[in-house]
Amino acid sequence: MKARTIALAAAFALSAALPALAADKVKIGYVTTLSKGPAAIGKQMQDAVELALDHLGKKMGGLPVEIVYADDEFDPEIGKLRSEELVKKDKVDFVSGFIWSNVLLQARQPIFKANTFLIGSNAGPHELAGKECSPWFFSTSWQNDQMPEAMGKYMTDAGIKRVYVLSPNYPAGRDMVAGFKRYYKGEIVGEILTPWPQHADWSAEFAKIRATEPKPEAVFVFYPGGAGINFVKQYAQAGLKDTIPLYNVFTTDSTTLKAQGDAALGLLSTMSWGADLQNDANKRFVADFKKKYGYIPSFYAAQAYDSIMLIASAVKAVNDKIEDKDAVRKALKASDFASVRGQVKFNNNHYPIENFYIQEVVKDADGTYDTRIKGTVFLAHADSYGAKECKMK
Amino acid sequence: MTALLLIEQTLNGLQLGVMLFLMSAGLTLVFGIMNLINLAHGSLFMVGAYCAALFLEWTGSFVLAALLALPATLLVGLIIEIVVLRTLYERDHLDQVLATSGLILFFNEALHLVGGAEALYLDLPPFLKGQVKIIPGSPYPLYRLVVIAVGLAVALGLYLLVTRTRTGMLIRAGASNRTMLSALGVNVRLLFTAVFGLGAMLAGLGGVMAGPIVSVQSGMGENVLILAFVVIVIGGIGSIRGAFIAALLIGLIDTMGRAFMADLMGLVMSHTAAQTAGPTIASMLIYLLMAGVLFFRPQGLFPPRGR
Numbered sequence: 234m235k236a237r238t239i240a241l242a243a244a245f246a247l248s249a250a251l252p253a254l255a256a257d258k259v260k261i262g263y264v265t266t267l268s269k270g271p272a273a274i275g276k277q278m279q280d281a282v283e284l285a286l287d288h289l290g291k292k293m294g295g296l297p298v299e300i301v302y303a304d305d306e307f308d309p310e311i312g313k314l315r316s317e318e319l320v321k322k323d324k325v326d327f328v329s330g331f332i333w334s335n336v337l338l339q340a341r342q343p344i345f346k347a348n349t350f351l352i353g354s355n356a357g358p359h360e361l362a363g364k365e366c367s368p369w370f371f372s373t374s375w376q377n378d379q380m381p382e383a384m385g386k387y388m389t390d391a392g393i394k395r396v397y398v399l400s401p402n403y404p405a406g407r408d409m410v411a412g413f414k415r416y417y418k419g420e421i422v423g424e425i426l427t428p429w430p431q432h433a434d435w436s437a438e439f440a441k442i443r444a445t446e447p448k449p450e451a452v453f454v455f456y457p458g459g460a461g462i463n464f465v466k467q468y469a470q471a472g473l474k475d476t477i478p479l480y481n482v483f484t485t486d487s488t489t490l491k492a493q494g495d496a497a498l499g500l501l502s503t504m505s506w507g508a509d510l511q512n513d514a515n516k517r518f519v520a521d522f523k524k525k526y527g528y529i530p531s532f533y534a535a536q537a538y539d540s541i542m543l544i545a546s547a548v549k550a551v552n553d554k555i556e557d558k559d560a561v562r563k564a565l566k567a568s569d570f571a572s573v574r575g576q577v578k579f580n581n582n583h584y585p586i587e588n589f590y591i592q593e594v595v596k597d598a599d600g601t602y603d604t605r606i607k608g609t610v611f612l613a614h615a616d617s618y619g620a621k622e623c624k625m626k
Numbered sequence: 627m628t629a630l631l632l633i634e635q636t637l638n639g640l641q642l643g644v645m646l647f648l649m650s651a652g653l654t655l656v657f658g659i660m661n662l663i664n665l666a667h668g669s670l671f672m673v674g675a676y677c678a679a680l681f682l683e684w685t686g687s688f689v690l691a692a693l694l695a696l697p698a699t700l701l702v703g704l705i706i707e708i709v710v711l712r713t714l715y716e717r718d719h720l721d722q723v724l725a726t727s728g729l730i731l732f733f734n735e736a737l738h739l740v741g742g743a744e745a746l747y748l749d750l751p752p753f754l755k756g757q758v759k760i761i762p763g764s765p766y767p768l769y770r771l772v773v774i775a776v777g778l779a780v781a782l783g784l785y786l787l788v789t790r791t792r793t794g795m796l797i798r799a800g801a802s803n804r805t806m807l808s809a810l811g812v813n814v815r816l817l818f819t820a821v822f823g824l825g826a827m828l829a830g831l832g833g834v835m836a837g838p839i840v841s842v843q844s845g846m847g848e849n850v851l852i853l854a855f856v857v858i859v860i861g862g863i864g865s866i867r868g869a870f871i872a873a874l875l876i877g878l879i880d881t882m883g884r885a886f887m888a889d890l891m892g893l894v895m896s897h898t899a900a901q902t903a904g905p906t907i908a909s910m911l912i913y914l915l916m917a918g919v920l921f922f923r924p925q926g927l928f929p930p931r932g933r
Contacts, residue, residue: 269734269845273743402905424901425888428909431849433840436638436770437884443764444631462745462841470750470767470839472757492745492841 256326256555258297259548261541262319264312264330264340265354267304270430271458273488274332274533275304278354280526281534284518285541287525293548296555301325305332307430309339316340320347326555327352329540332533334358334377334405345369348558350565354540355533357584358404359411363622366582371565373539373572374532375505376584376616377405378412380482381455383503383589383610385416388451388480394419397442397449397477401429401460409455409482415617422449433463439471449477457483462492469496485594487531490602497594497602505587506535506574507606514571529603535573546570581626582619588612630761635885636878641770643877644777648832649850650857650869651784652825658864658930659800660818662715663722666706666729667854668847670826674699674833675842676737679746688751692834696827703826707819715818730848738844745843754838773835780831781870788866797821801864801930856912860919862926871928876912883908 263282265275282300291298301323305312312331319325320343328344329352331337337356344351345367353361353372361367362376388396398413398421400406406426414421423445425438442452452473456464461484468474474496481502490497508519508529518538522530530538543565548555550564568579578586589611592604653667677698681691710729714722750769757765788794796817799807808814832850840846857876861868888904895903919927 268738270745270841270843272738272844273745276743402902425905426902427905432909433849434642436641437635437881440631440634440638440764441885459745459841459843459846462843463839466749466841467839470755470769472765472767488744492747492843494747494749496749 256296256553258299259293259327259544259555260299260301260323260325261544262301262303262316262323262325262328262330264303264305264315264319264328264336265537266307266332267302269307271307271332274458274531277488277531277534278330278332278537281522281530281537282541284522284525285538285545288517288521289541289545293545294551294553296548296553303330305336305340307333307336309333309336312336312340313343317343320344320349325349327544329544330354330537331356334408335403337361338404341367341370350544350558350561352540352544352565354537356405357408357616359408359618360404362582362584362616363618366619366623366625368562368583368625371543371579371583372585373543373577374536374585375587376618377408378415378618379505379589379611379614379616380503381409381412381453382416382617383591383614384453384480384482385413385418387501387503387591387610388453389416389418393451395422395447395449395451396420397423397445397452398454399425399427399435399438399452399464400455401432402426403429405457406455412617413453417453422447430460432460435464435467436471439467439473442473442477451478451480453480454484455482458489461485461489465489465493465496465500485604486533487529487603488533490594490604494602495596498596500594501607502592502594502604503589503610504532504592504604505585505589506532507590507592507604508535509604509606510573510575510590512571512573512575515573515575518573529601539570539572539574542570542572543568576613578613580615580619582616582623583625584616584619586613586615589614630763631885634761634764634766635881637766637770637774638885639878639881640874641774641777641877642881643874644774644781645832645836646850646853646857646877647777647781647870647873648828648835649854650861650873651780651866652822652828653854654858654861654863654865654869655797655801655821656825657858659797659804659821660715661804662711663719663726664711665723665726665851666733667825667829668849668851669730669733670699670703670706670829670847671833671836671850672733672737672844672847673702674830675748675837675846676741676746676833677830678834678837679748679842680741682748688749688754688838695834696830699830699833700823700827703830704819704823706826707822711822712815734844741842741844743844745841748837748842750838769838776831776835780828784866793820798930853912856916858926860916860927862929864930865926865928868926868928868930872926876915879911879915880908883911887911 265278267275303315327350332355334356351370355374357376400410485497485500547564551560590606593607595605656664677695678691681694754769756768758768759765857872861872887908891904892900
């Protein structure tokens with residue numbers, strides 16, 4: 234009995250000592266949605282992560298890389314469970330991914346508690362940018378408000394005086410409306426927050442928009458994934474596309490354009506990246522992505538690729554000593570890698586300071602739908618929460 | 627202006643209602659006659675939409691694709707009935723729920739494999755794309771009128787089938803007293819297969835009709851399924867008439883709630899609060915109605931006679 238106790242104590246002491254030993258590989262947990270409706274988005278991110286590994290020769294610094302994919306099933310509770318498994322059972326060195334703000338907000342605690350870095354590939358809830366900003370969190374996407382801020386500015390500059398706003402009622406949806414209002418200087422003649430994610434028919438809302446006096450000059454929406462497909466198709470079918478121009482964020486991208494077809498043609502959106510963005514890293518990423526997978530990557534893929542590249546740059550900068558968390562944090566913060574988004578720096582809350590572009594949906598010569606960058610709305614735009622609410626330096 | 631808006635929203639409610647009717651007609655028959663809870667009914671809706679999208683890619687004609695999708699869904703329905711459901715009739719409801727929710731997972735993954743992770747493209751042909759000016763000043767999508775017309779035609783057809791034909795008589799008899807029906811020498815097994823096939827095809831038709839409006843992707847049937855269950859509970863399980871009236875009722879209540887709730891609430895609270903709370907409360911209305919019906923009239927509004 235006593236011998237067993239001693240053996241157990243020894244085992245505990247050993248296991249406690251383990252993290253101090255040098256790592257022999259980099260283990261990354263990647264959380265995304267691989268089943269249910271939004272699986273197309275998760276698939277793109279997974280493809281991009283694999284391409285990043287190809288480009289890195291499956292190595293970060295001198296260490297081999299292992300990726301553990303986890304499916305959040307589009308459900309915050311399951312996202313939290315999978316994240317707990319990643320840090321406790323798989324003992325990953327980094328967690329990355331996360332499409333949905335509500336999933337990320339739910340899943341972050343176990344990851345932070347395990348002193349593990351979380352590199353967000355998409356979701357950018359304002360909570361994590363402001364009062365609850367964390368030294369363990371970095372983002373290679375944006376803070377949610379930034380895209381609608383860019384759209385608000387673009388529509389103000391375009392002289393649009395009255396806008397009707399529609400968005401789903403969940404954390405990201407409310408962020409989008411807040412961001413839009415921050416930069417749009419005209420009048421918001423109506424605003425509807427629809428239930429999420431089950432809302433699938435907008436005929437009642439369309440009738441309301443049509444009956445609004447004075448008439449709105451434009452409609453602004455945020456409907457990601459399948460909801461965006463429904464919305465854009467129905468908007469065109471209702472004959473509204475030609476009478477009240479539609480502006481969006483996250484509603485027209487390469488995961489949805491095929492199903493939206495002509496209904497999306499000519500629609501404008503804002504984003505921090507485009508497949509036609511001219512920099513060397515992006516040209517290589519887009520060309521190799523198309524060659525390997527046979528389709529055009531979306532921003533989801535681009536950001537996932539950047540997440541892996543950011544981690545790789547940090548591993549290299551600390552000479553494979555990834556157990557030295559402070560050094561890793563400093564290296565991540567330096568953002569010393571060739572991002573497909575061009576020049577990117579981190580704000581004090583570890584959200585990117587980057588450019589935002591206005592993009593139009595076009596049809597290529599071979600009949601595939603794609604977005605084209607029409608112009609730059611913001612140069613080196615920082616989010617609105619870091620400076621004001623986040624206490625990190 | 628408000629009167630015109632009311633007419634337009636009534637049309638919207640009607641359209642949602644007939645869509646729900648297509649889904650719930652099959653569900654209520656299968657539940658009422660065969661005493662089988664089929665959670666996979668939404669999967670048949672999805673199969674219908676997928677078949678239409680795939681046949682559209684193959685034939686290039688929407689009408690042809692829609693016509694082909696119906697027998698295809700019927701076939702899938704018959705296969706499910708013969709392979710899986712037959713063994714479940716004698717089991718209790720919990721076993722049926724388990725098995726048919728397994729079918730949901732199976733179909734979601736199967737169609738994920740067939741159609742890929744991305745949503746499929748299913749668009750209308752040019753002649754269905756336009757808008758009609760039935761209400762002055764606000765053009766109404768032609769396709770939604772077609773949906774209403776098809777839905778009402780199907781309802782009429784079902785009514786005639788159930789009230790005027792021998793098959794319909796058997797269906798009604800089955801809904802009222804199954805044991806007596808088989809004691810009288812009717813081949814109940816064959817009747818079950820036919821009823822399930824009919825229900826599957828109606829769900830498939832619902833999927834085909836919804837395809838151009840919503841995104842055709844894996845898992846699209848689940849939301850509709852929940853609403854369809856609400857419909858049959860309110861209408862009375864086993865009753866086609868009940869399903870029809872309840873479907874229209876729910877379509878109208880849901881649409882009117884979404885259209886006017888926020889403004890109504892604006893009368894008693896601040897504008898901003900009403901704008902946020904309105905849609906949330908509107909989406910609860912149909913469940914409140916269901917709770918009310920369950921409390922005051924648990925057998926539903928129009929239960930089949932003789933029970």
